[in-house]
Amino acid sequence: MQFDNPVNTKIFHTLVSQTHHDANQKTLATLPFFEEVREKVAACSDMDASYKSRIHQRIRDLSDQTLNLLVIGPKGAGKSATLKALFGEYDWQTEPPEEAQEVSRHQLNQMTIWQAQLPSEIESAPHQMNEVGALLSETTESGEPLIDRVIVVLDAASNNIDDCYLELCHTLIPMLGTMTENRLMILMNKSDKVARHIRGTSVNETMPLDAEIWLDCTAATLRYRLIHNVGVQTRPISYNALAGESPSGRPYNLQKLLASLLENLPEEKRLLLLNQPLTLGDEQWREHDDKKIYRQSMENLCFDGLHLGARDGDRFGGQLGAFLGKHGRALGNIVSDALQEKMGVTV
Structure with missing residues (x-):
């Protein structure tokens, strides 16, 4: 099903072109x-x-090259926290509040991050649905989609994850049209809360095995439901952006998240992700599930x-x-x- 968007799909074109022109003028310095x-x-x-x-x-x-990412998800899932965890050295002081009803925009080094809530989470859902639809329908001068990847951030410990899944199927995926599979990533934040729900106060390790199994099963369920119901292949990734309730006092799986983002971005654009002001330090990147050597x-x-x-x-x-x-x-x-x-x- 193709999303029928009544909005002028060029509303972002002038702003993006000017921003990219300005960024290109300072490429070597930034x-x-x-x-x-x-x-x-x-x-x-x-x-x-x-x-x-x-x-x-x-x-x-x-x-x-230039890179455009849309980060979207329900209120409180941790969209802003995820961006801060990855690109913490960027000045996020001008960031709009989490409950903002408009699509917000951040310009980093030749990378634009667009941020929005799922339409069902806000009062002006039709307006923002049209705005998100216009952004996803926008194309570059070469006819390629402006938005390189749509990154959906969900709360892994939330009771409404099924509702979010249904909204992806009914609104966001139709907006993406025929190029959904290569542009969609699903992230499951707050995996530390899952460990607390399962183990209670007895959690004494970053991610106990039973919690990891639960997260893997939930991710697999989302994956195969998307394959079966809308024909979209994607592998959800579990992590926690902040230390939160983690016994180690460190984020979890951020190295896996960064490696997965690099792998899923267009080949000619992926290295732009590393030109950003990444958060520094062993404490930030150390804890992960050890299923792969992500640095390698x-x-x-x-x-x-x-x-x-x-x-x-x-x-x-x-x-x-x-x-x-x-x-x-x-x-x-x-x-x-x-x-x-x-x-x-x-x-």
Whole structure:
């Protein structure tokens, strides 16, 4: 079912174009990850001039891209908390209140984050539904959707998660039309509260196994209901953006969340996610479910994005880029070091 949107779908075009033009004027000064890589490549003695030139050109090509994300969900699910947990160094002081009834907008480094509530959560639902529909219908000059990914944030411990699922099926997914599957991500925040509900006050670990199983089952239920009812493939991710009720006093699964965002973004745009002012520190990124080595996944994606033709980092013996000779090894070390510095982690 295609959403019938009566609103002029170009209402965001002028604002976005001007913002991206202004951002492009200061690209070299505001892209810390690319700048870090560029400086390390320039200073590397294990790369010849032609290879350095290729990497520098690749960075320039990637720097010409822009990224647009829509973060949407019910009131109190933690949309703002999620953004702050990932991009905490950004100045969020101008952020509208959680109960804001309009689509709000934040401009970071060549990345625009649009934020909205699900229409059923607010009084002016028809107005905001039209506004969200207009935003999702907007296209770029090349005919591609303006919004690269729609990120739905749900409360994993909420009793109304079924209602949110139904609203996704009845309103948001029809707005996305024929390009839903490649543009939709579902996040389940506040997983620490699930652990408390299951274990009570006896929780003494970040995520006990029974709580993790419950979250996995809920995520799987959402996934297969979406496949069966609307034909959309997506894998919901459980996490908690803030320390909240976590016994460790740390967020949970943020590293998995960042790796999943990178993996699901368009290939030519994904590295823009790392050019943002990420929250720094081991305490922020340490706790996760250990189902994958998420830092390695991010390193592989970064390496593949910079060294065209590489896949999965071309690792050999655990060393990133080793299969590609001295240039690959050198770039692998640069990517690993730059990502570590970007996240502010020590290990």
